[in-house]
Amino acid sequence: MTDKELIQRCIKNDRIAQGELFKRYKDTLYFVSLKYCRNTAEAEDNLHDAFMAIFDSIHNYKGQGSFEGWMKRITIFKAIDRYKNNKYIPVAVFEETLTEDDIELAVSKVSLDQLLKSIQELPDQYRLVFNLFQLDGHSHKEVSEILNITEGTSKSNYHRAKQILQKEITSLIASSKTQKHGA
Amino acid sequence: MEHKNDIGDLLKDRFEHENKVPDQQVWDRINTSLDERDKNKARLVWYKYVGVALLLATIIGAVVLTSHTSEIKKAEENNTTSVDKITNNISTEPKKEKDTKDLLETTTNSKDETFFEIKNGIETSVTEKDSTYDLEKSVIKVKTKSKSSTNTNKADSQTDTYKVTTTYSYSMSVLDTTFTSQNKNELDRMVANAKRKLFVSDSLNSLKKNDTIIKE
Numbered sequence: 001m002t003d004k005e006l007i008q009r010c011i012k013n014d015r016i017a018q019g020e021l022f023k024r025y026k027d028t029l030y031f032v033s034l035k036y037c038r039n040t041a042e043a044e045d046n047l048h049d050a051f052m053a054i055f056d057s058i059h060n061y062k063g064q065g066s067f068e069g070w071m072k073r074i075t076i077f078k079a080i081d082r083y084k085n086n087k088y089i090p091v092a093v094f095e096e097t098l099t100e101d102d103i104e105l106a107v108s109k110v111s112l113d114q115l116l117k118s119i120q121e122l123p124d125q126y127r128l129v130f131n132l133f134q135l136d137g138h139s140h141k142e143v144s145e146i147l148n149i150t151e152g153t154s155k156s157n158y159h160r161a162k163q164i165l166q167k168e169i170t171s172l173i174a175s176s177k178t179q180k181h182g183a
Numbered sequence: 184m185e186h187k188n189d190i191g192d193l194l195k196d197r198f199e200h201e202n203k204v205p206d207q208q209v210w211d212r213i214n215t216s217l218d219e220r221d222k223n224k225a226r227l228v229w230y231k232y233v234g235v236a237l238l239l240a241t242i243i244g245a246v247v248l249t250s251h252t253s254e255i256k257k258a259e260e261n262n263t264t265s266v267d268k269i270t271n272n273i274s275t276e277p278k279k280e281k282d283t284k285d286l287l288e289t290t291t292n293s294k295d296e297t298f299f300e301i302k303n304g305i306e307t308s309v310t311e312k313d314s315t316y317d318l319e320k321s322v323i324k325v326k327t328k329s330k331s332s333t334n335t336n337k338a339d340s341q342t343d344t345y346k347v348t349t350t351y352s353y354s355m356s357v358l359d360t361t362f363t364s365q366n367k368n369e370l371d372r373m374v375a376n377a378k379r380k381l382f383v384s385d386s387l388n389s390l391k392k393n394d395t396i397i398k399e
Contacts, residue, residue, distance in 0.1 A: 013221070015214075015217065018213075018217065019210065019214075022210055022213065026204075026205055026209070026210070027202035027203060027204055027205070028202055030202070030203050030204070030205040030209075031198075031201060031202050031203045034203055035198070043205075044205055044206060044208075044209050047205055047209055048209055048212050048213055048216070051213050052213065052216055052217075052220075055217065056220075103188055103190055103193060104188065104193060107190065107193040107194060107197055108197075112197070112198075112201060115194060115197060115198075116203075119194075130191070134191040134192075134194070134195060135194070135195055135198060158191075162189075162190050162191055165190055165194070166190050169190070
């Protein structure tokens with residue numbers, strides 16, 4: 001069944017088609033949720049809310065642009081709504097920086113789950129800005145409009161998010177080295 | 184090979200084409216939510232129908248009530264007008280004979296079969312032709328004082344009532360006599376007796392005539 005047929009059947013509230021649509025896109029949208037949310041539980045909640053919104057507004061999809069992109073946007077905005085009004089939590093910034101090679105090596109060695117966890121542990125606004133700007137390709141202007149902040153705040157949040165991630169990844173590498181030496 | 188040192192770019196590359204499988208429970212929850220949503224939608228549609236039905240019932244009820252009320256008001260107004268007309272015409276001297284006739288028409292209709300005529304506002308009589316008899320109906324004006332209990336006129340008022348007397352009369356041109364009585368049965372008897380007497384005298388006269396012819 002093509003996406004177009006699936007959409008038509010979902011508009012008619014066909015539960016089998018809705019199940020098929022979920023099956024087809026759940027992994028992609030769940031990964032988006034994981035990047036934007038604080039943890040797996042909240043990511044699952046967000047996926048639930050996103051699919052409900054998709055089924056409710058699927059008749060609004062006019063076939064312009066990618067269907068997957070349309071669903072991704074809904075998922076992202078659901079997560080943004082969840083954390084948008086949460087107060088920013090200031091964190092101490094780790095000043096130590098790694099060399100270029102160290103960073104590349106660290107990112108390649110750390111598992112996907114650990115990397116996701118590092119992103120999820122960022123303060124809400126940092127995480128949203130980092131995801132929107134870095135991972136989903138929005139400009140700082142767009143990010144500022146979406147999150148109702150200034151462009152300067154968006155840039156500042158992005159840099160702070162990167163510093164925190166760098167620190168987290170460094171500590172992950174350090175702890176794995178310690179475990180190896182200990183063994 | 185391009186050498187990237189930015190953690191953001193490195194993470195982007197790492198996450199590209201990556202997926203994660205959510206727990207099966209997510210679909211179960213979505214399924215339950217969809218069921219609930221459908222139920223709510225059905226309930227909403229039902230509420231809408233009930234709402235529309237109630238609205239229609241209210242509108243129809245209001246229309247019926249309004250028309251009924253207006254009919255009652257109209258009837259009340261007509262009655263009031265009729266009573267006012269009668270009161271005015273009886274208590275004051277009528278200005279025109281035509282007005283009096285109008286009043287009489289109303290009175291005749293409302294009093295059922297009682298027909299009489301008032302000329303110049305004072306009692307008079309009218310003669311009508313029955314199948315057998317002439318009927319003379321006399322109207323006698325009686326003035327009475329009474330206390331009114333209506334809100335509009337709480338003071339003592341003087342009302343005029345009319346007593347209708349019917350007199351039956353039968354005129355026999357042969358006898359050049361008119362029989363009159365207020366009792367129709369009595370008049371019947373009187374007329375029958377007169378006719379019998381007339382018949383007897385007629386018979387005797389014809390017999391006498393025949394005798395004379397025979398004698399001649």
